[in-house]
Amino acid sequence: MRKYTLPIALSLAMVAVLGWGIYQYNEKNDYHTYLDIQFQRQFYELIGHVENAQVNLSKAMASGSNKDIVKFLNDTVQHSYMAQEKLTQLPFHHGGIRGIEKFLSQLGDYSTAMLNKSLEGVVLEEKELNTMVELHDYAISLSEQLVELQQKVASGGVNFGDLRREGNRNLKELENQMKDFNLITFEERLLEYPELIYDGPFSDHLKDVKPRLEGKEVKEEEVPSIITKAFENHKNDKISVTGQTRYQPLEGYYVSIYNDNTEKGYEATAAVSKKAGKIIWYMNPVQTGKSNIDRTEAVKRAEEFLEKIGYTNMKSTYTMAYEGQIVINFAYEQEDVLIYSDLVKVKVDLGNGNVIGLEAQGYLSNHYERAIKKPAISEDDARERLSSSVTEQSVRLAMIPIPGGKEILTYEFKVKFGKDTYLVYIDAETGEQRRMLLMVDQKDGTLVI
Template sequence: MNKKRVITLVAMVALIVTLGATTAMGYVSANKYKMNLEYNYKRAMGDLSGCVSNIEIALNKASYANTMTQQNGLAAKLMRESSMAKSALAVLPITDHSLDNVTKFVTQVGDFSMTLSNKISAGQKISDEEYKTMSELEQYAKTLQSGLQNVKTNIESNQLSDEFKKTAEDFTNFPSLIYDGPFSDHINQLKPKLTEGRPQIAQGNAQNIAAEFLGVTQDKLQHTQDTAGGLPTYNFTANNGSIRICVTKAGGFISSMENSRDVTAENLSYEDASKKSASFLQGRGISDMKQTYYVINDGICTINYAYYKNDVIYYPDLIKVSVALDNGEILLFNSTGYIMNHHDRTIQAKITADQAQASVSKKLTVQKRGLALIPTPGLSEVLTYEFLCSGQNNERVLVYINATTGMEEQILILQTSDNGILTK
């Protein structure tokens, strides 16, 4: 055997050994990865089971708690356990909708608990209806916990999904909970206040209203599929479909208009956009609106307006206007918040601004104050005093004090940049 063949043979053997080692290492790595996944799934299942068990116990205790301290403590525990349960659910490898009702249950427990905590802190008592809701939640927690005990955690993800489907079946008839929270089912059942009692208009009339709003003749619009649901609208398109506009069937209000064209430059400033949007609203007979916040993204300035009357700002009655910064064209108008919430209200504060200001932290310096109606997480409303303050590190802080109870309702930090004014 000559030297060249020996070298070739050695190289081939080395290659085979290397490939074999690589394959073995890959197999070991894959095995290790699979084991890590299974461990993570097991841990998530254990965490979820523990959280649901704690939720069941806390709900049971809450039925008997009779002092503010104990009730608030249990509400805080329920919020904490709900949050951890949601984190555990997010880890599980289930991509279908079999966990939707379970997730809904966990979310509502946390939100219902937050609502109770706010109510207790305001010195109010838990109602009989809320105690009944606690009892219902406790029973579903018990059902869920029983189902989780039957789920085998040492199985692969497709089997895990099948096992969870069996558990989720027990939540098919999960009840609708009515309470003041952002995940309450009644939010989707709300009816628009502005259109209440208004007569239905014909499609042709709606098309004329839309055309006038856009400043075109009605023959430039094409009628498309209407929208049903809580806010029924006639829908139209223009300019080869790039513009879409919706008119409420009751009352004939423009609920939205959107122009989807691209914006290629930023020639205008926020101040220019502000003037353009104000002129647009005025030209369409929309008055008594006050600019609140704005944001600039991709050459578009979106400005929020809230209804403002007799020195009171009504934040639920919201209109959004987007302005293209290349030429000042209005690209978006959305008045859904205004249509859903605007109605005649009787506003009366029970405490003075000075009394309300006493509830503002001494670490804040009040610069401006006034009455503001704000939405609660459950989309009801509360009258507050709005205090614009400066903080210790020059933060701009908004504090909302209940105009009846003097309790803090909300604290927001204003963030100002070249791209707008937002809150967190």
């Protein structure tokens, strides 16, 4: 009997190993199937929001009632921002995606500006209506291209859940498919529309810089502890690395965060840089939708959070609040000079004060200690370059980026002309006026044109 004992034991062990392997294989497949379903749903919702945005914009243009115009423009704004949020959650890394994201932001921003004029009873001018027509045409084109892309991806058998696997052939296939669409040139076709200042009036100059981030390279197994140190509310959650970032300025890991009670499609996601292990971005879709804390308290919560995760000397600049949440833009301050290139955005839930969003790529790509020279001209000399028609409200030194990847030191004057407020940037070395921006303060935030 003994001579059969070892073979039987080995056979049982092999069966156990085989069974465990099959179990792990099925678990992995189930997870990627789950991801595929979620990404498919987000893609459909993205298309739906784009279509709803362009429909509501057309209704606003066709309506003769000021009350209805306000309603339709408000719906356009909400769908534009929701589409932008869905887009950022999809595993697309094609260059044209950036253009789409910018367009959706511009669509929401311009609609917000027109909404506020309508609320004041101002009749929209022909030039403004023409701009809305152009935005509407772009939205129709984008919607058609997204539907076509979705159909082609589906017919090609590409699994969205597999796209985060490093070196996945489906990802390369999808990137090649996207080259057949006008999405790749979408950014080139965009016109100069207003943008929200909370996203940085100089952010367009920061897209393609070579990241300055330095530090020890972190391993995949270190990522969960990085997340839990930053977000204590996730210390008992399941945190897993689902892939690595591709075609992005900062190399890093994609992260999924969920627990047994997380509703499907509502897991938090993040990206952590390989160098130094910094959180590039974080999104938690679960929000209360209520407003129990005010703007001042929300900014305080955001400041404390940034200090906790190692972002010191950050100064809040502008904010945008909507649907029970607030996005706060921070810029680095060095020697009392505001550095607009080093941007961090924090989203706070106004219901419970929790941080539900972080975007730090601008800071991580651009931050370093500058050798700031003393201004060549005095504040009074710079003030003399202002128009005699304006009334000064405040002034501060600010470093702003200019084309070519350079930065210049300026005096940032906030001035009033009539009922309007402007930001005027005077070069601290030459006295030349470098930039002038119109600020539109509103209940939800600040627009800059």
